Amino acid sequence: MQVYGGIEAGGTKFVCAVGDASGELLERLEYATTAPYETLHRAVDFFRQQKRALGAVGVACFGPLDLRPASRTYGHITSTPKPGWSNTDVLGPLLQGLGVPVGFDTDVNGAALAEHRWGAACGLDTFVYLTIGTGIGGGGMVGGKLLHGLLHPEMGHLRVPHDRDADPFEGTCPFHGDCWEGLACGPALAERSGMEASVLPDDHPAWVLEANYLALGLVSIICILSPQRVIIGGGVMRRAVLLHLVRKRVVQLLAGYLPLPALGSHVDEYIVPPALGENAGVLGAIALAERAARQAEPQL
Amino acid sequence: MQVYGGIEAGGTKFVCAVGDASGELLERLEYATTAPYETLHRAVDFFRQQKRALGAVGVACFGPLDLRPASRTYGHITSTPKPGWSNTDVLGPLLQGLGVPVGFDTDVNGAALAEHRWGAACGLDTFVYLTIGTGIGGGGMVGGKLLHGLLHPEMGHLRVPHDRDADPFEGTCPFHGDCWEGLACGPALAERSGMEASVLPDDHPAWVLEANYLALGLVSIICILSPQRVIIGGGVMRRAVLLHLVRKRVVQLLAGYLPLPALGSHVDEYIVPPALGENAGVLGAIALAERAARQAEPQL
Numbered sequence: 001m002q003v004y005g006g007i008e009a010g011g012t013k014f015v016c017a018v019g020d021a022s023g024e025l026l027e028r029l030e031y032a033t034t035a036p037y038e039t040l041h042r043a044v045d046f047f048r049q050q051k052r053a054l055g056a057v058g059v060a061c062f063g064p065l066d067l068r069p070a071s072r073t074y075g076h077i078t079s080t081p082k083p084g085w086s087n088t089d090v091l092g093p094l095l096q097g098l099g100v101p102v103g104f105d106t107d108v109n110g111a112a113l114a115e116h117r118w119g120a121a122c123g124l125d126t127f128v129y130l131t132i133g134t135g136i137g138g139g140g141m142v143g144g145k146l147l148h149g150l151l152h153p154e155m156g157h158l159r160v161p162h163d164r165d166a167d168p169f170e171g172t173c174p175f176h177g178d179c180w181e182g183l184a185c186g187p188a189l190a191e192r193s194g195m196e197a198s199v200l201p202d203d204h205p206a207w208v209l210e211a212n213y214l215a216l217g218l219v220s221i222i223c224i225l226s227p228q229r230v231i232i233g234g235g236v237m238r239r240a241v242l243l244h245l246v247r248k249r250v251v252q253l254l255a256g257y258l259p260l261p262a263l264g265s266h267v268d269e270y271i272v273p274p275a276l277g278e279n280a281g282v283l284g285a286i287a288l289a290e291r292a293a294r295q296a297e298p299q300l
Numbered sequence: 301m302q303v304y305g306g307i308e309a310g311g312t313k314f315v316c317a318v319g320d321a322s323g324e325l326l327e328r329l330e331y332a333t334t335a336p337y338e339t340l341h342r343a344v345d346f347f348r349q350q351k352r353a354l355g356a357v358g359v360a361c362f363g364p365l366d367l368r369p370a371s372r373t374y375g376h377i378t379s380t381p382k383p384g385w386s387n388t389d390v391l392g393p394l395l396q397g398l399g400v401p402v403g404f405d406t407d408v409n410g411a412a413l414a415e416h417r418w419g420a421a422c423g424l425d426t427f428v429y430l431t432i433g434t435g436i437g438g439g440g441m442v443g444g445k446l447l448h449g450l451l452h453p454e455m456g457h458l459r460v461p462h463d464r465d466a467d468p469f470e471g472t473c474p475f476h477g478d479c480w481e482g483l484a485c486g487p488a489l490a491e492r493s494g495m496e497a498s499v500l501p502d503d504h505p506a507w508v509l510e511a512n513y514l515a516l517g518l519v520s521i522i523c524i525l526s527p528q529r530v531i532i533g534g535g536v537m538r539r540a541v542l543l544h545l546v547r548k549r550v551v552q553l554l555a556g557y558l559p560l561p562a563l564g565s566h567v568d569e570y571i572v573p574p575a576l577g578e579n580a581g582v583l584g585a586i587a588l589a590e591r592a593a594r595q596a597e598p599q600l
Binding site for chain 2: 064078079126127138142143144145146147148149150151152153154155156157158159160161162175176178216219220221222223224225226227228253254255256257258259260262
């Protein structure tokens with residue numbers, strides 16, 4: 001079976017892996033993200049050492065990214081708070097070093113593609129993939145195509161109602177203060193309650209507030225994109241009680257306006273956790289590779 | 301040149317027209333929306349009287365609609381506050397009465413398709429079309445496909461921040477109170493300020509508040525869909541000062557997070573009025589007809 005390379009390029013760590021079209025991983029290397037040159041060349045070395053010929057390599061990368069193929073800076077990270085990584089050409093060194101097609105997209109679009117290929121979005125053509133962790137990221141597909149457009153989605157920065165009497169917390173976003181990410185990312189949850197999310201008991205009111213903010217953002221996403229399913233993961237969502245609270249609150253907020261089973265009695269099948277767990281990121285990169293190989297084939 | 305029929309099916313009036321692929325209208329009939337049977341058969345009669353053979357007919361319809369082709373109620377209006385029109389089969393009587401392919405979509409998706417074909421979205425593949433009037437509606441394309449998914453967008457019902465100290469108005473939406481439409485549709489503007497929008501002077505603070513709500517919703521749409529352009533029309537937007545205020549506020553709210561010309565110095569080319577004016581609705585229906593005719597052709 002043809003094998004592919006995948007790079008989950010994160011701001012904290014890189015995961016490089018070799019996998020096949022069944023979604024199985026055959027090799028895996030994980031290392032800390034350091035300076036761009038060193039970090040990217042470590043990936044090149046890993047793939048060069050492989051005995052099997054790779055059909056393509058995919059990169060699911062932290063951003064914001066330039067994803068416009070006609071752009072002079074296509075394949076670059078544009079602006080990022082990560083020191084040393086602003087305006088980094090990620091794609092160039094990989095194309096030069098590897099000599100195979102390289103697929104390139106956001107980490108969340110990669111994960112969305114993997115969930116579409118092997119996970120919770122099989123058979124759907126319009127869905128959203130969200131990760132609630134250090135930040136809030138979102139990607140997905142509409143009509144079978146990954147979301148791009150002007151740039152790519154930046155779902156974490158949508159605006160949600162914020163009742164400052166009930167929750168005077170200002171939000172953590174350095175750009176917007178109390179945007180969705182500013183109110184509901186992991187650091188916001190910890191800062192507001194004065195303790196790490198992992199030690200907050202299940203019945204702490206912080207979870208109800210968190211669920212409310214997450215649900216408010218989901219309602220806007222549902223009203224704008226009309227996804228057939230919402231996949232929601234990330235570190236904050238590991239708390240089992242939270243998903244239940246989010247589902248309940250989304251149904252409450254929609255208030256029966258759209259009388260569909262998915263937004264009522266069947267919400268447990270509509271708002272779901274990712275199916276691919278810890279490997280979603282690097283499997284996303286492998287799915288991007290598989291797609292790049294297909295696109296590089298001569299058109300008949 | 302092949303001609304097509306179009307029906308702009310609104311809750312207040314129906315517009316039926318015959319047009320060609322250049323976007324020119326050759327015949328036009330407008331009448332008040334009454335009971336479903338009478339209203340739909342008047343459209344059938346209009347098209348039957350045409351001397352030219354129609355390649356197809358398109359319907360750009362008020363909703364919510366069932367747009368799932370595999371559904372038993374495909375082509376129906378589902379739930380609507382318009383008396384007598386809930387669960388109305390719109391498509392069936394037209395297919396039976398006309399004997400040509402009939403394209404069917406929401407009024408806003410129709411208008412989006414017309415703007416893509418002949419107007420402000422030519423050459424784009426990911427954009428949004430919004431109408432701010434009696435309600436707020438939104439449609440558009442992602443990757444060249446009209447937005448559908450679970451149902452179709454209901455952008456008017458997304459949530460926006462609402463500072464009740466600055467604006468104690470509860471909102472007009474019977475389902476959600478202060479959702480986007482509830483705070484920023486024409487009736488909300490009138491009810492809050494105690495006078496019709498048309499008589500509010502340009503320097504009335506109601507326009508600044510209106511621009512703020514519209515901009516908050518646009519920011520969420522931009523963060524979720526990453527449109528290449530935002531087309532915004534409807535009765536409320538006829539006030540010239542408003543578009544200027546909305547553009548300025550969107551740029552302020554994004555606060556430089558996405559350093560793109562479209563979201564800064566070039567915002568006047570990014571957030572734009574519709575190009576097709578009063579005929580956008582019925583031209584949308586003609587564009588849906590043209591597409592239905594193409595889809596009905598034998599595949600080679």
